[in-house]
């Protein structure tokens with residue numbers, strides 16, 4: 001975001017390096033939209049940035065950057081304090097992961113299983129994506145690599161039955177967490193939504209987490225809104241931040257959904273999962289010394 005920002009801003013500056021106000025708003029809006037910030041959120045940010053700046057003075061680009069950071073920051077925590085999955089009195093604590101195909105659900109579940117394991121917690125994974133060929137194999141492979149049990153049935157079987165089995169498995173072995181993988185397909189797919197609702201009914205999850213691919217920008221917001229209307233969720237995990245050059249979808253998701261972003265995916269390895277930290281994120285999209 002920063003490079004675009006500086007390029008645009010320099011084109012709106014006069015010779016003295018001072019920003020020409022009349023063009024600032026438009027330039028900033030352009031930068032935000034190009035960075036995958038949703039239109040309404042971008043407008044709000046432009047207004048907020050404008051308000052933070054002292055209109056009586058000439059403004060330097062650094063001041064403008066700093067004001068933009070200040071405007072973005074509160075939007076990143078609009079969902080309230082994130083859930084700490086390690087602090088739960090439920091045993092087993094059942095977490096259902098939903099999201100469309102390819103967003104990174106299965107990979108994220110493996111990462112979370114590792115995170116829990118590293119914190120002394122024992123989990124079982126339910127291979128409830130029984131729809132796609134290879135999905136069961138994929139999660140079993142992760143389970144083997146991490147030394148974590150995966151409860152499965154044959155392909156095509158009822159995903160709810162697999163989730164139910166995994167919960168029984170966890171209860172019998174006194175495990176701490178049940179992580180339920182699910183099938184993706186399209187968010188518009190009626191059957192998928194019905195399937196998710198059935199899994200939710202059968203497994204009564206303590207938490208539902210929506211996994212979104214940050215690269216998909218505007219589409220990620222639409223997916224989230226559809227899932228929100230259909231099944232609701234308690235937290236969001238944004239994946240592939242390592243490959244997302246624009247970065248704005250995180251702001252939009254947080255600002256529009258008002259659901260906390262819990263974790264971000266930063267690579268394909270099991271360790272590439274971070275608790276979402278607004279400071280880290282701001283530094284990533286708008287690096288600068290005046291971040292705090």
Ligand SMILES: Nc1nc2c(ncn2[C@@H]2O[C@H](COP(=O)(O)OP(=O)(O)O)[C@@H](O)[C@H]2O)c(=O)[nH]1
Nearest residue numbers: 101102103104105106107239240265266267268
């Ligand atoms: N670079 C990167 N790739 C990721 C991340 N999370 C998932 N992936 C990749 O995205 C692809 C789809 O992931 P998968 O877990 O199968 O998605 P699912 O269909 O939602 O279960 C795989 O190639 C993953 O390695 C991430 O945070 N960063």
Ligand SMILES: [Mg+2]
Nearest residue numbers: 105106129135
């Ligand atoms: Mg999957």
